Structures are given as C-alpha cells and as structure tokens.
Amino acid sequence: MTYQIRPVNADEWSQVKELRLAALADPAAPVAFLDTLEWAAERPDSHWQERTKDASLGGSTRQFIAEDAEGRWAGTVVVLVERAGEDDFFGNPVHTPQAQLVNVFVRPEHRGGGLTERLFRAGMEWAWSLEEPLVGRVRLFVHKNNPRAAGFYRKFGFIPTGHVIDSDHEMEIARA
Template sequence: MDHLIRAIRADEWAKAREIRLAALRDPVAGIAFLDTYENAVERPDSFWRERTEGAAEGGSGGARQFVAEAPDGSWAGTISVLVERPSDEVRFGEAATVDQTHIVAVYVRPEARGTGLTEELFRAGVEWSWSLPEPLIRRVRLYVHEDNARAAAFYRRFGFVATGERVAVPGSETASELEYELRRPAGV
C-alpha cells in the first residue's frame, strides 16, 4: 500500500465525517471511542466543518488530524492529536502538569490493518508534537480501554509506557481507561 500521511485540510469535512462514522461502526468502537455512531450521525454539517477546521493544517495549532491517503484519494486511516497545556481546561483524564499532546480517535480501516499505516500515522502525530514551538511538548499521552489489548500492545511496541493512571470510562461503573505516555527524547 502506497499512502500519503498528511494533515487534513479545512475543506475536507465530509471525508473527515465519513471516516469518523466508519470508525464508530467498527466492532471494537465500544471500547475504542467515547462516542457512538448514533450520536455522531445526528450531528449537523456545521459541527463537522468546525471540527475539521480546528484540526486542519494551518489551523489554530490546538489540534491536528492526520490521515493515510491512498493514491485514489480515499482515506485508509486517521489519528488526531490535541495540545494540552497546564492552564487548559481538562478534556479527559488528569489535568496536564506539563505541556503535552493527547492522541485520540485512532482508526485504520480493517483492510489496511497490519500494513504499517498505524505506525506511520503515529509517527506523524508524535513528530508534529515534538515540532511545536515553545513551550516544548514534554510528553505525548493517550488512553486505552482496559479491555482493548490489541491497541495497548501496539502502543507498547511503538514505545508508549503505562503510567499507572486510570480513569473511569464515562457512563460505566466498572470499566477504566489506562493512560500511556511517550516522553520527549533528550535532544529533540
């Protein structure tokens, strides 16, 4: 597979919507995302436009969404990265104590899994994190549902380490999300 890994553009909201809805229809969506297909499909076009504009190349810098684009223009996968500063309002999990980014919304279509696209998407997100101007990003974090062993194994292979932090899954009385982090390497 020959894919281009790139940041989305502000005018690509319909494609961003389509891949998000595909992700939410995936069999593991219930443990991979804090959203449902039923909720997402009801959101107006204005929601998808704003969401895409905020994560697009040339956007505000508070978020970035990357895609794996096939030669025919279709998207085989996506990853989003949110910037979190200690002064920011907490979106999920513990408040940032250092300048960090937070990887969310990771999805690769079933037919593209095992091809290296997930690694390429993660590489793009992490490299973007390290490239942000002062204050420097000190770590990249993510959360994984405690029952999502496949995703957790990938994160560890990529270099993420469990921090020991656990957060209750919204709407569940027993399930937890586990925090993983990747610390900024010296000299980067």
C-alpha cells in the same frame, strides 16, 4: 499500496465525518473510542466543519489522514495539544504541556501493512516538533479490554501512568 500521510484541509469536513462514522461503526469501536456512532451521526454539519477547520490549522488540534493513490482515505489519527494551566479533555488541570493522541483508526481493508504505524508516527512527530507549547510528554488512553492496542502503543515506548478514567476502564499511557 502507496499512501500519502498528510494533515486534513478545512474543506474536507465531509470526508472527516465519513471516516469518523466508519471508525465508530467498526466492531472494535466500543473499546477503542469514547463516543458512539449514534452520538456522532446526530452531529450537524457545522460540528464537522468546525472540527475539521480546527484540525487543519494545527493550533490545538491536528488531524492526519492516510490517503491512497486513488484519493480514498484509509485511516486517521488526531493530536490534541494540552497546554499548562488549561483543563484537558476530561476537565483535569494540565500541569505540563502535553499532547494526546486520539481517534487512531485504519479501515479494515488497509490493516496489516504498517499504515497504523505510519499514521501514529506522523502524529507523534508533529507533537514533538511543537515549539509553543514545548510538549513534555505524549499520552493517550487505552481501554483495559483492548490488549491489541495496548501492545501496539508499547512498541512506541508508551507505559502505564496509573491514571484511569471511565470507571477504571480507560488507562492512561504516556511517553516522555
């Protein structure tokens, strides 16, 4: 199947919401994402509109989607830019500009054909292309009970940093 990998547009908030809810309904969600279907479903439309607008601009966030030939969204990845001197998503100080990959998801019927790799590569290429801030590393967190995801990330050169969060369940892995 042919897919176009592209950033979201600000007016596509309802598709962003639907894809996120689908990701959180996936059986792997408890070890793949930090938020829950219940939490996301309760968010007002204004939350999704603002989130999508920010992700479409590519300032501190960029969301990529995979769209099939019929316009259906098959998967996504989000890149968060973390600037030195600011706090990261978890409230920890950022010392070196970095990017964090989050919300990696491909619908089950689109898995197994390399789409996750293409989305992941698009997110990484965008992060490394930033000139301001110049990203010194790309990181993400993987649940200790998600060896499939950890193996996928190792293929891209990500290694454990030793930093853990969420009662030692989420391990930081990074690539410089």
